[in-house]
Amino acid sequence: MQTGSRTDGGLLDAIAGGDPTALRELYARHAPWLQLRLQRRCADRDAVDDALQDTFVAVWKRPARYDGSGEVAAWLWGIAIRRLIDALRRRPRALTLLEREEAEPSAEEQVLLGIEHGDLAGALNRLSPELRAVVQATVLDGLTTTEAAGLLGIPAGTVKTRMMRARAQLREEFA
Incomplete structure (x- = not known):
């Protein structure tokens, strides 16, 4: 830009x-x-x-x-x-009880808690560092394939391949 x-x-x-x-x-x-x-x-x-x-x-x-x-x-x-x-x-x-009733956690907060402490955290930690980095960049950080490729210093095709492998492993993990 x-x-x-x-x-x-x-x-x-x-x-x-x-x-x-x-x-x-x-x-x-x-x-x-x-x-x-x-x-x-x-x-x-x-x-x-x-x-x-x-x-x-x-x-x-x-x-x-x-x-x-x-x-x-x-x-x-x-x-x-x-x-x-x-x-x-x-x-x-x-939070106090009153604040809890008024302030439902946002979807972002719920996802972050699940990633940090839930089943997803363990599944992500079992991915290889290369696959985890791609999931982090594209899913958690919301980068496009091209942006993730630039950030990680790898070709866009490699990002797509690693994401496909990560999805397959996570599907097996939660099946």
Whole structure:
């Protein structure tokens, strides 16, 4: 996603050099779509806002973490979705009875709890690291095949093949 005169990679290089205008440009370029995608996964506006802010703080602190492989947008999405999960985990777990009746857990929270503590957690942990990474990127992080390929540094066809193998193993696991 390049809309200004500098590429995303060029902006990251400038951020590494301490250029705050580069961070503002990267933010203006990517924050709107990141926020929209995060909102599709979580109804808690505060958690989404925190995740978005934390994403760009992480970029400011460590722009060199981007290794140049894949799209910067996919790298940013990976950071953003992990920050959203962290924001949801930081929320207080203990609710009063009244609050529980008013605030049903979102689908995102239910899935995250199932992934972290349920049968799905064990099944995912039994997948090979290569298969688990593809499931994480495409299913949990919501990346497209192309974005996952860029993030993982593998061809899109490999992402599809690994996802097919992961599905087959998970079907066997839950059959």
